[in-house]
Amino acid sequence: MTDSICSLRRCANTASRALSVAVVLLGLFVGWSSHAEALWVRAGKLVDVERGRVLNDQAIHIDGERIVAVQDFKGRSETPDRWIDWSNYTVLPGLMDMHTHLVGNITTSEIATPLYTSGAEDVLLGVENARRTLRAGFTTVRDVGAYRAFTDIALRNAIDGGIVEGPRMFVAGAYITVTGGGGEVTGLAPDVVVPAEMRRGVANSEAEIRDRVRQLIGGGATFIKIIATGAVLAAGTTPGAAEYSEAEIRAAVDEAAQYGIFVTAHAHGAEGIKRAVRAGVRSIEHASYLDDEGIALMKKHGTWLVADIYNGDYIEEIGRRDQWSEEILRKNQETTQRQRDGFAKAVKAGVRFAFGTDSGVYPHGDNARQFAYMVRYGLMQMEAIRAATLYSAQLLGKDREIGSIAAGKLADLVAVAGDPLADIDELRQVRGVIKAGRQIRLD
Known part of the structure; x- marks a missing residue:
């Protein structure tokens, strides 16, 4: 097994280095240097x-x-x-943002947008997204997935190597998702073939999930992202519907734990949230339909909540203006206020929380807009700041460092x-x- 992981790592790192080379000249052009002075x-x-x-x-x-x-x-x-x-x-x-998507274009009305660029182009777009994020004061992010596998790792490596300017990145490598689920490029005609690199994390059994976890860790992922329910922005999926069983999510958690790595779960629906919490995930992302039982479970297990409570307003405003699909706008309307109410109840109940915005749905660099929403829905200003500093560091398990x-x-x-x-x-x-x-x- 170790030889297999090492082989996967070598292959993925080779691809990652190749993508990183594409941004070397840009890094030199902007004069970026990793040198730090006293x-x-x-x-x-x-x-x-x-x-x-x-x-x-x-x-x-x-x-x-x-x-x-x-x-x-x-x-x-x-x-x-x-x-x-x-x-x-x-x-x-x-500052820290625990839910970003730096690689590629931001969300638009065009469902096929992820197919319009190559992996190298996605990383180059990520260079600018990373620069904007860092200059907005966010020195650390958790990048929770890219459609093209390992492109986030290429960007992370370029930043770590001093090639380009950007925040410290913790990366997922790809989404682990069921066929046609919330982590897939969906809504296309049946005869359109989605590239294999966009389906690297597709898994439909416990055995397949374990295999995908090993592949992603071998490729350089520093945490695992599993799509436990449908998604607001994935056409044809239902946010409230669970897409993995508790046993399947636990397979990801157990496999990742062998390598000292956490799992986070995209989970809108109440049942999907509870399955993920019982399975031992580190954090729940979105939590749109979080109910009282889910809140009690999260508090009992010490599970972190990362809720992007600004995002719904952006989707409503820009989605209406740009004529996003009625399905997406309807799902956004159904989840936005419920998510905010659930966040407020969870905070009041003592659930641990961190700061995460889902940047990439909206333009990068405006991450701090969410602070006002967190204050509006139950936090004092100091607690909102802690969410994006001390608490995010604790979620990452890096509070001795940052x-x-x-x-x-x-x-x-x-x-x-x-x-x-x-x-x-x-x-x-x-x-x-x-x-x-x-x-x-x-x-």
Whole structure:
């Protein structure tokens, strides 16, 4: 089995490197470099998400990629060679989005859009999407699937290699989905053949699911995404209908666990949510029809909720304008408010939650628009910020590395001009970004 995994990894990494080469010249053109320098940052206000407080006039000492110390500016004794003066800004940990789709075009009314571009083109489109996301203050994302298998891994590798500018990416490789399910390119004529690379994750039994999990992990996936129910944006599927049994989802969870990897479940319907939670998934995505029993199960099992509660308004507005199909618009109307009500009840009940937007349905770089919706549906501003920092890091199992501004952690920092604890929409007005000690943006 180990030899098989290694062989799959070599093949997938070869394909990934080939796709990454396509963006080398672009990376050189924009002058991207992975070099990080020793520096100090003066923060007028610093949001301490671990203790839920705001500190005034702080000095953050960064050496290489990591924070060395955080102290009062007036109490520092060092005389640094280089300062970044953010004394007029509020400084937060780098933001995180746990539900993105960076590769390829954003959603349109044309159901065949995924077929109009090659894998290389999808990655190149992802380069710009990644740049916009990072410059909007999101230094880490969980990219929850691309139609063309392993293109997300190619983009991740290009970012990690310093070829292009983008957030730190955790990647799924492809969707695990039933034939014709919520993770397939659907709505096409019966005689249209969808490329094999778009069906890499199709699995219709426990044995097939285990095989697909091994293939994706061998190809470089850092978590597994299983489509447990139908989808709003997949033609011909029903969001409320379960598409995998509890045993089938557990097969994915058990197989992934052998490699120390979590599984997340796309799940709109109440029954699909409960099957996924009982099967042991790490998080539930969307949760449109989450009911009281599902909330109790999620709290009992410690399952994370990642609900894209802004998205429905975008789909309604742009979908009507651009004449998206009546099926999609109907499903969106049926799920949007129910999802928001379920989110509010889950938060009140004490279910763990993280920040996830489904960017890729809407244009990348406007991820922070969702913060206001989270506040509207039950969160205080500090909790909304924690959702996109500390809590997202905990969901990833990386809270010792990222998620707060503290000595020893990676130096991911975001500066905004106003006070997001007074007006959460200030997080849409980013003035500066540092990722792993490297200055990305300073307006």
